[in-house]
Every structure is written in structure tokens, then in C-alpha cells.
Amino acid sequence: MEIFYSNDCDGNVCRLDAEESNHCLRVLRHRIGDEIFIVDGKGTLYRCELTGDAPKEVVARVLEALPGWGGHPYSLNMAVCPTKNNERFEWFVEKATELGVDVISPVFGERSERRVFKADRSRKIALSAMKQSLKAKRPLIEEPVSVRDFICARRSDSALKMIAYCFEGETKKQSITKALGSLRLDPTGNAAPKTELIILIGPEGDFSPEEARLAVDHGYIPIHLGPSRLRTETAAVIAVAACYLALQG
Amino acid sequence: MEIFYSNDCDGNVCRLDAEESNHCLRVLRHRIGDEIFIVDGKGTLYRCELTGDAPKEVVARVLEALPGWGGHPYSLNMAVCPTKNNERFEWFVEKATELGVDVISPVFGERSERRVFKADRSRKIALSAMKQSLKAKRPLIEEPVSVRDFICARRSDSALKMIAYCFEGETKKQSITKALGSLRLDPTGNAAPKTELIILIGPEGDFSPEEARLAVDHGYIPIHLGPSRLRTETAAVIAVAACYLALQG
Numbered sequence: 001m002e003i004f005y006s007n008d009c010d011g012n013v014c015r016l017d018a019e020e021s022n023h024c025l026r027v028l029r030h031r032i033g034d035e036i037f038i039v040d041g042k043g044t045l046y047r048c049e050l051t052g053d054a055p056k057e058v059v060a061r062v063l064e065a066l067p068g069w070g071g072h073p074y075s076l077n078m079a080v081c082p083t084k085n086n087e088r089f090e091w092f093v094e095k096a097t098e099l100g101v102d103v104i105s106p107v108f109g110e111r112s113e114r115r116v117f118k119a120d121r122s123r124k125i126a127l128s129a130m131k132q133s134l135k136a137k138r139p140l141i142e143e144p145v146s147v148r149d150f151i152c153a154r155r156s157d158s159a160l161k162m163i164a165y166c167f168e169g170e171t172k173k174q175s176i177t178k179a180l181g182s183l184r185l186d187p188t189g190n191a192a193p194k195t196e197l198i199i200l201i202g203p204e205g206d207f208s209p210e211e212a213r214l215a216v217d218h219g220y221i222p223i224h225l226g227p228s229r230l231r232t233e234t235a236a237v238i239a240v241a242a243c244y245l246a247l248q249g
Numbered sequence: 250m251e252i253f254y255s256n257d258c259d260g261n262v263c264r265l266d267a268e269e270s271n272h273c274l275r276v277l278r279h280r281i282g283d284e285i286f287i288v289d290g291k292g293t294l295y296r297c298e299l300t301g302d303a304p305k306e307v308v309a310r311v312l313e314a315l316p317g318w319g320g321h322p323y324s325l326n327m328a329v330c331p332t333k334n335n336e337r338f339e340w341f342v343e344k345a346t347e348l349g350v351d352v353i354s355p356v357f358g359e360r361s362e363r364r365v366f367k368a369d370r371s372r373k374i375a376l377s378a379m380k381q382s383l384k385a386k387r388p389l390i391e392e393p394v395s396v397r398d399f400i401c402a403r404r405s406d407s408a409l410k411m412i413a414y415c416f417e418g419e420t421k422k423q424s425i426t427k428a429l430g431s432l433r434l435d436p437t438g439n440a441a442p443k444t445e446l447i448i449l450i451g452p453e454g455d456f457s458p459e460e461a462r463l464a465v466d467h468g469y470i471p472i473h474l475g476p477s478r479l480r481t482e483t484a485a486v487i488a489v490a491a492c493y494l495a496l497q498g
Contacts, residue, residue, distance in 0.1 A: 072476070091340065098483050099475075134478045177494050226348075226497055227321075229383045234347050241490045245426050248475055 001037065002028060003131050004058075005138075009040045011065065014048055016058040024050075024058050036060055041130070041138035045069035070135035072100035074195040074247050077159075079105040079150050080236045081203035082117045092233040093122045097129035097139055099237075099244040106144040111205030117144040147200070147211050151218050159196035163220040164235060165207045171216055173224040176239060180246040197243060201236045250286065251277060252380050253307075254387075258289045260314065263297055265307040273299075273307050285309055290379070290387035294318035319384035321349035323444040323496050326408075328354040328399050329485045330452035331366045341482040342371045346378035346388055348486075348493040355393040360454030366393040396449070396460050400467050408445035412469040413484060414456045422471040425488060429495040446492060450485045 004024055008015040016024060016038070024030050034050045038060060045066040052059030078101055083089045093104060104126070106117045122141045130138050145153070154161075162179055176199075183195055200207075200215060207215075216222060225238050253273055257264040265273060265287070273279050283299045287309060294315040301308030327350055332338045342353060353375070355366045371390045379387050394402070403410075411428055425448075432444055449456075449464060456464075465471060474487050 070477075095483055095486075098477055098479055099487070100477060132478075132480070175494075226493055228319075228347055228349060228493070229381075230347055231381070234344055237344075237486070238348070238490055238494070241487055242494055244475055244477070245424075245487070245491055245494065 001134065003037045003039050003045070003134065005041055005127060005131060006038050007041060009038065009044075009046060009062070012062050014038045014040075014046055014060045014062060016060075018056040021054075021056055021058040025053055025055065035063070039069070039131070039136040041127070041136070043068055043071055043137040045136045066136075068136075070133075071137060072244070072248065074197055074243065075102045076100065076240065076243055077103040077105060077196075077198045078201070078236060078240060079107045079198065080201040081109050081112050081147070081232060082106050082114045082144070083232050084113050084204060086121075088231065088233040090122055090125050092236045093125050093141070094129045095237045096240045097126045097135070098133040099240045100135070101139045101240055102137070103140045103142065105142045105150060107147045107150045107200070108144055109147045109203045109205075109211060110208040112203040113205070114203075119143055147207065148214060151200075151211075151215050151220070154198060156196060156198070157219070159198050161198045161215075161218070161220040162223045163200040163207070163212060163215040164223050164225055164239065165202055165212045166229075167206060167209065167212075169209065169212050169216075169222060171222045173222040176223045176225055176242045177246060179221050179223050180242060183247065195247070199239045201232060201239060204232055250383065252286045252288050252294070252383065254290055254376060254380060255287050256290065258287065258293070258295060258311070261311050263287045263289075263295055263309045263311060265309075267305040270303075270305050270307040274302055274304065284312070288318070288380070288385040290376070290385070292317055292320060292386040294385045315385075317385075319382075320386060321493070321497065323446055323492065324351045325349065325489065325492055326352040326354060326445075326447045327450065327485060327489060328356045328447065329450040330358050330361050330396070330481060331355050331363045331393070332481050333362050333453060335370075337480065337482040339371055339374050341485045342374050342390070343378045344486045345489045346375045346384070347382040348489045349384070350388045350489055351386070352389045352391065354391045354399060356396045356399045356449070357393055358396045358452045358454075358460055359457040361452040362454070363452075368392055396456065397463060399449075400460075400464050400469070403447060405445060405447070406468070408447050410447045410464075410467070410469040411472045412449040412456070412461060412464040413472050413474055413488065414451055414461045415478075416455060416458065416461075418458065418461050418465075418471060420465055420471045422473040425472045425474055425491045426495060428470050428472050429491060432496065444496070448488045450481060450488060453481055
């Protein structure tokens with residue numbers, strides 16, 4: 001199944017940009033009257049009929065709208081320190097999108113070696129991973145902030161907030177699986193609708209004890225991700241995978 | 250913590266090859282009398298004293314041997330079809346090694362687009378991931394065989410054998426988490442010692458129905474890896490992650 005992305009859907013008509021139009025007409029050779037599938041990046045899949053085939057602007061009439069298509073029964077915000085090697089972070093963005101993530105927040109810790117992050121490349125990767133993995137919602141890639149600002153700005157008291165750090169802090173850490181086990185699941189074994197999760201993953205040099213303490217003071221549960229020493233991007237993907245495996249029955 | 254790899258440990262003395270010796274003497278500037286840590290790739294960590302600093306052959310006397318260091322309480326054989334893009338498979342090798350895997354078997358399915366696989370690059374990647382993630386056992390990367398030969402050759406009846414395919418077969422699939430839940434865990438929540446797992450992951454074009462049927466006839470449990478459509482290498486890593494998260498309490 002091939003899906004197209006459009007940022008111009010009014011519910012009745014969807015328009016594709018030049019690149020998607022070209023892919024639709026030149027590569028896949030669609031013609032007027034063909035049925036095509038378009039996602040709006042906000043969570044809805046539209047089953048459409050191709051009605052306009054101008055080279056740079058495909059127009060399609062909506063036959064059916066499927067909201068929440070390819071969605072997951074929880075809301076996940078991953079706050080991850082960008083890795084020294086950009087490709088490793090971008091790989092995390094791709095895998096997290098395939099598994100299901102809503103917001104990716106690049107955060108700089110006191111011990112982060114990388115201090116610059118360009119969100120645009122990651123946004124492109126998230127868009128193509130969304131299409132490849134048949135999802136209708138494009139994860140939001142935020143502009144970077146410091147770990148402290150992230151912790152202090154997020155005041156969502158309903159969310160299950162977790163922080164993974166490696167050193168032995170004052171607080172005993174529990175496994176992410178156990179922490180997720182505290183969530184109420186509906187009879188189908190799925191997470192209750194809108195269950196909100198925030199997970200903080202530190203840089204290669206780990207969080208500072210002050211950052212970890214600040215997070216705990218703001219209601220973050222200290223978690224561990226098992227006995228292995230994992231790279232930053234591996235830890236981040238394992239956290240997304242733990243939610244994916246634990247909260248969808 | 251920095252560890253070195255040696256394929257020449259007799260239990261009393263460990264020797265490093267030219268590359269590791271150079272890293273030890275030139276990069277990390279170790280001298281005679283220093284305490285260094287050496288793994289043999291077979292599961293044992295040796296705490297050693299550096300006794301010989303010849304430029305290309307470091308010799309170290311064993312002070313303490315720690316068998317099973319960095320190991321996991323199960324044995325996992327991942328049989329995965331190499332991806333069209335080699336880097337994606339090599340990425341799986343790195344991540345699986347970080348999480349814990351014992352044998353990686355590249356297999357060619359009827360629908361595999363890739364028909365050639367060079368194991369050497371993957372072996373190098375597994376070796377450095379083993380050191381980076383502080384493990385003493387190097388996963389075995391086998392030479393490729395066909396999916397049929399793999400299924401027919403493995404007659405381990407004690408193993409929990411699983412196959413992940415996408416099409417709707419005759420047999421109802423269960424989630425990998427549920428399948429792993431059938432394993433007996435000891436009171437600490439860990440898998441019983443030597444619990445043997447074999448997981449088959451298909452190519453981009455999926456297994457053929459005949460391959461899936463052959464696997465089921467040989468005692469493989471059909472599993473799914475959740476609702477998302479995952480790339481081959483993502484599916485393989487998620488399977489390793491499911492074992493890692495489920496079987497280590």
C-alpha cells in the first residue's frame with residue numbers, strides 16, 4: 001500500500017505538493033479517476049479519487065476519512081539528548097516513528113557534548129518513516145531546549161513521567177516494564193485512551209545528579225532499561241519499544 | 250571502563266593482537282604493572298596485570314576470572330533475512346549485540362531480494378558492540394543459508410521457536426510478549442537458565458506461505474510484533490528487545 005502526504009486537506013479535497021505530485025504521477029503513474037490514499041500528518045487517512053493531474057499539483061476528492069488511522073492508544077513524548085554522531089539520533093527518530101511516538105524533544109544536558117541540533121533533517125526522516133510504516137500522524141520534532149528547561153516547562157501532572165540515568169542516585173530505580181505496569185489497561189489490554197507518557201534519556205555522559213534530582217522533584221520516576229550498557233540512541237529506542245510492547249496488548 | 254578483546258587467553262595469561270596492543274599502549278598509554286580488563290569473546294572477563302609491553306603484543310597476567318560476565322539468562326538465536334540495504338542489517342547486528350544475542354543466522358527467503366551476504370563486516374561490528382556494551386561473549390555470526398535449510402537443520406525440541414510473518418496464515422498469531430509469557434521464570438523474574446529461543450524474521454517481501462507452513466510444521470509459533478508495519482531490521486531489533494525486556498525481570 002502506497003500513501004501520500006498532504007498538508008492541504010480541508011476534509012473534502014486534498015492537494016499534493018510538487019514532490020508528492022511528481023511521485024504520484026511520474027513514478028506511480030496515477031491517472032484521473034484512480035483511487036489514492038493520502039494522510040494529513042495529523043492522524044487522518046483519506047481515501048480519495050484523483051480529480052486533477054496538473055504536473056505540480058495533484059488534486060484529489062475525499063471519498064472516505066479515517067481519523068486515528070495507524071495511531072497508538074497512548075501519547076508518548078521522548079525527550080532525548082542528541083548524540084555526538086547525528087546519524088545515530090536520526091536513526092532513533094526513524095525507529096521511534098515506526099513504533100509510534102507523538103513528540104520528540106531534543107534536549108541538551110549539562111554533560112552533552114553536542115550543543116547544536118538541526119531539526120529539519122529529523123523532520124524529513126520522521127515524515128518518510130510515517131509513510132513507510134503506514135501511519136497518518138507525523139511526530140512533532142521540537143526545537144532543542146536544555147534538560148532543566150524541559151523538566152521545568154512540562155507541568156503535566158496527569159502524565160507518567162520517567163527518567164533513565166545510569167549512576168546510582170538516592171532513589172532506587174525500577175525497570176521501565178514495571179513502571180509501565182502501573183498504568184491502568186482497558187479490558188483489551190490496551191492503555192487507557194490518552195494515557196500520557198514522558199521519558200527522558202540522557203547524553204553519552206549521562207545526566208548530572210542535579211538534573212536527575214530536579215526531575216525527581218518534578219515527579220519523574222527513576223527507571224532503568226535493563227542490565228546492558230546501552231548507547232543513548234539504543235536506550236531511547238528501547239524505551240519506545242517498551243511502551244509499544246507493553247501498552248498495545 | 251575500557252575493555253580489550255583477546256582470542257589468546259589460557260586462563261593464566263592473555264595476549265592482545267597488534268591492533269588491541271596498539272590501542273592499549275599508544276592510545277590509552279597503559280604501562281607494565283597497570284590493571285587492565287580483557288574479555289575472551291567466549292563469556293569470560295579477565296582482570297589482569299600488564300606484564301609485557303612489546304609494541305605489537307601486549308601480555309597480561311590473569312589476576313581474576315569472571316565467567317558469564319555481562320551475560321543474559323537465556324540463549325537467543327536470531328535468524329534474519331539480510332536487508333536490501335546492508336547498513337540496515339549491520340545496524341541490527343550492533344543493536345542486537347548491545348541488548349544480548351548469542352547467534353545471528355543470516356537466512357535467504359524465497360522472496361529475499363538480497364542473495365549475497367558478507368559475514369565479516371557484521372563480525373567486526375558485533376565485536377566492537379560487545380566491547381562498547383561491556384559484554385564478554387561475542388555473538389556468533391553464521392554463514393547464510395536458505396530459510397528452508399535453517400528450519401529443517403535446527404531440531405532443538407527444547408527451544409521456544411517463533412516465526413514473525415505479516416500475511417494472514419491459517420494459524421492465529423499471538424504477540425511475541427504473550428509467547429514469551431509462556432516461559433517459566435525463576436523467583437527473581439529471570440528466565441530459567443539456558444532457556445533457548447529461536448526467532449525467524451523475514452525479508453522485505455515477507456516469508457512465502459510455504460516457508461511459514463514449513464516452520465509451523467517444525468514447531469515454530471507464529472507471532473506478531475504489534476500493530477505497526479516495521480522494516481525488517483526494526484522487527485528484528487524489536488524481537489531482541491522483547492526478549493531483553495521480558496526475560497530479565
